[in-house]
Amino acid sequence: MSDKRQRARVQGSWAKQLPKHSRQTGAVSNNQQPKSANPATVSWGCGSQKTPQTTFEFNQPTKPVRYAPPEKVIEQAGDYEISHGPSGVSRLRLLPGFLPSEEADWMFSKLLAELPWSQKTNYRQGEAYEEPRLTCWYGELPYTYAWSTMAANPQWHPLLVTLREAVEQLSGCSFNSLLCNLYRDGHDSIGWHSDDEASLGAEPTIASLSLGDTRVFSLRKQPPLEENGDYTYVERIRIPLGHGTLLLMAGATQDDWQHQVAKEYHDRGPRINLTFRNIHAEPEGYRPGTKLRFTAKQP
Numbered sequence: 001m002s003d004k005r006q007r008a009r010v011q012g013s014w015a016k017q018l019p020k021h022s023r024q025t026g027a028v029s030n031n032q033q034p035k036s037a038n039p040a041t042v043s044w045g046c047g048s049q050k051t052p053q054t055t056f057e058f059n060q061p062t063k064p065v066r067y068a069p070p071e072k073v074i075e076q077a078g079d080y081e082i083s084h085g086p087s088g089v090s091r092l093r094l095l096p097g098f099l100p101s102e103e104a105d106w107m108f109s110k111l112l113a114e115l116p117w118s119q120k121t122n123y124r125q126g127e128a129y130e131e132p133r134l135t136c137w138y139g140e141l142p143y144t145y146a147w148s149t150m151a152a153n154p155q156w157h158p159l160l161v162t163l164r165e166a167v168e169q170l171s172g173c174s175f176n177s178l179l180c181n182l183y184r185d186g187h188d189s190i191g192w193h194s195d196d197e198a199s200l201g202a203e204p205t206i207a208s209l210s211l212g213d214t215r216v217f218s219l220r221k222q223p224p225l226e227e228n229g230d231y232t233y234v235e236r237i238r239i240p241l242g243h244g245t246l247l248l249m250a251g252a253t254q255d256d257w258q259h260q261v262a263k264e265y266h267d268r269g270p271r272i273n274l275t276f277r278n279i280h281a282e283p284e285g286y287r288p289g290t291k292l293r294f295t296a297k298q299p
């Protein structure tokens with residue numbers, strides 16, 4: 001082992017051993033420490049041999065130590081402004097118990113049994129992969145994300161029409177489309193992403209209704225440019241979404257934050273998530289599924 005490695009590490013910085021002539025051997029050191037506080041000079045009454053004393057010099061670390069901010073948890077009903085900038089105010093509204101539990105029970109069973117669930121194939125850097133969950137789509141227009149399109153499906157299930165009306169009334173927004181997700185167990189998931197396709201328009205409001213087992217919905221802030229895509233030090237929020245809970249995401253949330261539902265490695269029952277959206281025809285000349293931030297940069 002090199003000489004450097006053998007030295008003790010003090011608070012993130014390698015400590016340098018002082019030259020022999022500056023070592024303290026005496027009764028009270030320069031910084032007024034009482035003798036008994038220096039373990040090297042304390043007598044244990046077990047012999048007269050003196051322990052050689054080693055002294056270390058503290059070197060301030062050259063780089064300030066950085067800590068990730070503690071993750072916040074949101075679980076109470078209410079309106080939350082989770083950030084102000086860089087794109088504007090990012091807003092959430094959480095309503096646990098939006099659907100009373102018994103109503104939510106039969107709705108969950110009905111949707112689980114009657115919706116046309118299937119597994120979608122997406123593409124990443126030209127490689128196909130199966131989504132780790134089942135989905136179905138409702139709306140007059142198709143919806144493209146991850147280089148794969150869900151065909152238009154204008155025939156809404158009657159229960160979904162009722163739920164859409166309830167969500168519209170609560171939010172004051174109208175929604176022409178719905179992406180349904182079925183997480184069969186804890187191994188199903190959705191990775192980090194933003195709902196920021198150009199077809200969703202600027203600052204979309206998205207209403208997300210959860211039925212079935214509780215899963216953690218996580219958000220992480222987009223890092224500033226100088227972090228080069230490193231999310232280590234960004235703000236994070238976790239929101240447990242239980243049976244019958246409604247979550248609204250609005251303002252700059254899709255510009256300034258990403259979200260996910262991560263895999264869980266303990267038992268989880270099935271969960272349905274309905275995300276009501278408002279889809280516009282793809283801007284002329286743009287490939288379906290283009291992300292808004294890239295659209296804005298194009299002429």
Ligand SMILES: O=C(O)CCC(=O)C(=O)O
Pocket residue numbers: 179181190195208217241259260261273275
């Ligand atoms: O299941 C959820 O709560 C989130 C679904 C989601 O992120 C999406 O559909 O884009």
